[in-house]
Amino acid sequence: RKEVEQDPGPFNVPEGATVAFNCTYSNSASQSFFWYRQDCRKEPKLLMSVYSSGNEDGRFTAQLNRASQYISLLIRDSKLSDSATYLCAVNSPSRFGNEKLTFGTGTRLTIIP
Amino acid sequence: GAGVSQSPRYKVAKRGQDVALRCDPISGHVSLFWYQQALGQGPEFLTYFQNEAQLDKSGLPSDRFFAERPEGSVSTLKIQRTQQEDSAVYLCASSTGTGGFTDTQYFGPGTRLTVL
Secondary structure, three states, rough: OOOOOOOOEEEEOOOOOEEEEEEEEOOOOOOOEEEEEEEEOOOOEEEEEOOOOOEEEOEEEEEEEEOOOEEEEOOOOOHHOOOOEEEEEEEEOOOOOEEEEEEEOEEEEEEOO | OOOOOOEEEEEEOOOOOOEEEEEEEOOOOEEEEEEEEEOOOEEEEEEEEEOEEEOOOOOOOOOOEEEEEOOOOOOOEOOOOOOHHHOEEEEEEEOOOOOHOOOOOOOOOOEEEOOO
């Protein structure tokens, strides 16, 4: 089983709709969780961080379920500009103290006019 | 302010050539990470520096891969005798290194390496 798993999609969603992605992780020691957005041929850019139960920023809501070891991302009132790949990332603490990230494969989202 | 920068942005190498990829982290960032992203996949961890010390190189796929950060700022990832399977985007990320698990990693634009 991969450490971080995401549904690769693609998700094709009409403009204005609500869309949700899930991401499961296997390392129960992980303490921080991130959603990154990656546009085609660009670098990942941080969208949201989640350290406790959840986080909300405008149209975006991230939820963490530690018992079931998954995080979710909800996008409300989707815009054409939301079309991108959404990467789930989980920190992997090690004896070195670094917080290297383990990423899922990403979920491709296309918003349809 | 200036973000993470990487050079070159694109590199084409013939199989067997050596390549060197450069990363300039955000000024003052203690932690520096290298990741490899294959087409259609998420980034995969290669190695980690805290200042000039390479604390974790567990993700380097073979001894052909070597990274350094001699003065604790700029880092270079070197790949010797490149193979076709090395073709990927190499991403550098930096963080303050002071926030523990709340540290945010900021990514550079990446170097797209194509090995022919």
